Amino acid sequence: MPRSLKVRQDCIGQVKLSVRRNGFPSQQALAEELGLARSTVVNFLTGRPVDRAVFEDLCLRLSLNSQEIAEMEFVASATTSQKLGIDAVRKSRDLKGAPDVSFFFGRELELATLKQWILQEQCKLITVFGVGGIGKTTLSVKLAHQIEEGFDYVIWRSLRNAPPLDALLVDLIQFLTPMPISKLPETLDGKIASFLECLQQRCLLVLDNYETILQERIQAGAYRVGYENYSSLLKCISETHHKSCVVLTSREKPAEVVQLEGLNAPVRSLQVNGLSEVEGYKVFEVQGYSGSKAELEPLIGRYGGNPLALKVIATTLQEFFNGNVADLLGQEILFFGDIWKLLSEQFNRLTAIEKQIMYWLALERDWVSLGELREKLFPTVTARELLEALDSLQRRSLLEKRAGCFTQQSVVMEYTTNQLLEQVFKEVKTGKIALLNSVPLIQAQAIDFVRESQVRLILEPLIKEIQKYFRTEAALRQQLDILLVTIRCTGELKFGYAAGNLLNLYRFLNLNLLGYNFSELVIRQASLQEIELHDVNFSHSEFINSSFTQTFGGILSIQFNPDGQTFATSSTNCEIQVWSVADGQRLLTLQGHTNWVRRIAFDPTGELLASASDDGTLRIWDLVEGTCNYVLSGHNGSLYSVAFSPDGQVIASAGYDCTIRLWNASNGSRLTLLEGHSAGVLAASFSPCGSFLASGSFDHTIRIWDTQTGVCLQTLTEHTNWVTGLNFSPDGQWLASPSCDRTVRVWRVTDWQCVRILEGHTGWVWGIAWNPDSQLLISCSADCTAKIWDATTGECLRSLGGHKTQIWRAVFSPDGQNIATGSEDQTISLWNVETGHCLKTITGHSNWVRPLVLSPDGRFFATGHKDKNLRIWNSADNQCLQEWKAHETSIVSLAFHPGHQLLASGGMDKIVKVWNWQQKKCIAIFEGHSDEVWGLAFSPDGEILASSSFDQTIRLWRLQSKTCLATLTGHSDRVPAMAFHPKGSTLASGSDDGMIKLWDVSTRKCYATLTGHGARVGTVRFNPKGDRLVSASLDQTLKIWNVQTGECLQTLQGHQSWVMGAVFFSDNQTVASAASDQSIKVWNSQTGQCLNTLRGHTNWVWNVAVSPDGRKLISTSEDESIRVWDVQTxxxxxxxxxxxxxxxxxxxxTTGLTLAQEETLRELGAI
Structure with a gap:
């Protein structure tokens, strides 16, 4: 009998009608009536499988004959294994990682008790506890399988990798509800509250290995440092009204369970004891024993019926004693209750190869194949030696095997990890290296979530121990330096994992490696991303499976090659790079564009790539040769989009000049010009049949064009902000459009009606893509998330979080199994669609300089950088005087205090800090903004600090009391710009809504709104006299305003792209401006005349400042540089x-580096 049923397709209409007929106004009402999740009801009404019991309950409530409308669940063919659709993402059961319970003996009484507590007595929190290896995990899995029909959701999670509570809650909430990461509360208490709301659905949650987060060697039930917040979670689960049950398995009761449990309380605990003699005998039978039960009774009794112990001893009995129980009983290795003693006895019997395999399995933390093991072992072993060792370990019951892969049971993994840590600590302490040379402490090339577990459970505990032992950084550095000398002077240590392990220790201990010598060594599994290696000598060394920072900026576009083997990215450093999907290595770099490369597209063969750039050109690249075939010009201004027709014969490009142009892909000739948009065109997409082209624009519209005639067939006007991307579904039935109005709309191609609005993003939505079977959509946003949507229902199925700043693009792989995302934070991430796990992150480096401020006397200037550092420069000789890490994210705003000694900084971390910059000491932290802080200004008297944010607000802070005086609201979009009037009575703000507002500082009220710009106002500055205001905008203009009347006196035009910054000279009429066209212009604001254009930057110019005497000008740029200019010349x-x-x-x-890697290292300063 199938566990799931679904409504037959020809009965779906009848079923939907029955909802209204039975008095339910909505799907939600029906769900609430039956205590179901709305997603379950949606599945039922749309013909997707639901649990049999749920199906029958729904039919009964809707007066339907379940047998007449039911269709047995369809088992997908091979196509499903290749393409993951909705069912892989939307699921109510998640037991992945739970062990196989095919061989399960006894426990009838325990199962009956647990079922009674959960199903009948509605207990909220249950702890299943007992010694290691007693069978708690298998009992929890068996229980979950047996009672899953009584729950909407069943989740099994192992805590053996000690996930922080915050990460666990995000994982659980994302599974139980499609709440976007950006909408999750920032505080832990808030996340707990959201999780408790999820438990109002009927959920069974099993948290296995709870003892991992409890402290060892102190009073039972106490938590490890950093995990105390789990206590709050358990208390809330037990004390809050909900419909769910949480089951813990642990070797000891958490302290709060002891306090809360009781016979009539909703908190219970069940101690799991050993197997009975009859059940224990079955363990020996499985291992091949065929002797009498009576003979085994004393053996089972001595081991307390512990299943793991019996399994291990059963293999020992067969392997070493030929099944003779009497001989085994005569040995002095027996114990009662302490599984680690038995494991120690077993471990001591292992050969060197077997021990090495055990360490590797503990390191991997997951299933690993035979081939992977053999590749990683050092010293190398033959295939025969490896197979014999694995067979021996399996016979000793020290590993588990499934589908040709191997792992360890949790108790065995914990024991082996502990042995690894003890041995490595001993080697670091004594300087005698052995294990450090044969096993890495972390794997630089591992899947992200595995490497994070290795850092958390191996590297960090080791670092704590050695810091505790050596006490001072100097003593610790001295010992590590001794280890380095030992490695360099010992032949066998030069070739193993020792050097890579030492590098990882230096890195995670934050020890400066300036001038260190790692020459002529093999460097394995070294994680060298986001680390400074100034003047480190790696001459004649060999790198194996090590990771490096790459040379790319913010990722603007990402696309998979149709073959699925590679993907390409374009970024703010004006380059295109091609990457291997398998290992994340860079294969090719395409150079030629001179400004940001906004969009890239593969042709259907995967051999050609088209790119559209802010430099106004379209380039066609031959990926086989790595050369540029054509440079196509014709647009006036930046290009924002490019697309190939389905047959690869035509290329569409779109740009700032409001047009779409069609080109012949084979020879680069112009075919058609499509005109009609009233503002720049951000997106263009061909329909799968090639008959239509859709375009999206700054004018908020979508136009549908006939590709043969060039006629505009339809204009879609429902979006209320920029249309940033377009994508037709592969089946040709739908068009999806993301927008800066924070929505995605789905349009029906047959009549161009909007059939669905996807809402959930809290920031501008930049990109959209379909999966291969047109069931799923992936969107990405300025809210730092990518979201997977059910294209049919509009439900958000999963939100992918992890990027630190906005995500520009997200795409499905051709097989639909993975997603690639590219972000402004200079990272590329690959995700598994089914699990939502991040598989790989590639980190780039491009240390842009954005904020720039001069001290009031002009003697110093400060700059904020992508690398989170704040730098102070001497204006006289341009030397860097101070440098320090000021924020946990990039710095985007700065302001000097009128008294010279203080400097305020704002970051993408939403925090404002005030520094005594000479001492590099933070004297105040202001928190309250919910998004990036892009504007800062001190009042002229120095008493108030104002900050403006992408959260659409301005906050006024009193410096002395460190309190928020007021929050100014009124803008309808992000507020990146703000400035005080020289007299301090007025505050001006500029916003992405195109408005400038003038605020009365004393009343906190907006008294004037200046309109005229057609896009974001990114800079506002008063002249020293205070009668004029200059504003810089993405509409490519600057405007000069009369502060008294609000009249626009002059519009300065001449920049060829977005104007990013502006400032008045001390003469009150000369203005300097910085723009994304890589130029700086000097203007006469009265006449509107451009007096000079300064060129030299090779990327966007973000900001500009002028010395008090007006002779020097300073600029900051995306090209990582600060330039000082002579204004006159x-x-x-x-x-x-x-x-x-x-x-x-x-x-x-150096060997072991690909040509691309070597080029990257040299671009980042290597010689």
Missing amino acids: GDCLATLKPKRPYEGMQITG
């Missing part, structure tokens, strides 16, 4: 750049 006097991460790193004669 236009000459560049100095170019300032911070050190790159690998500055001076020596790689002469």
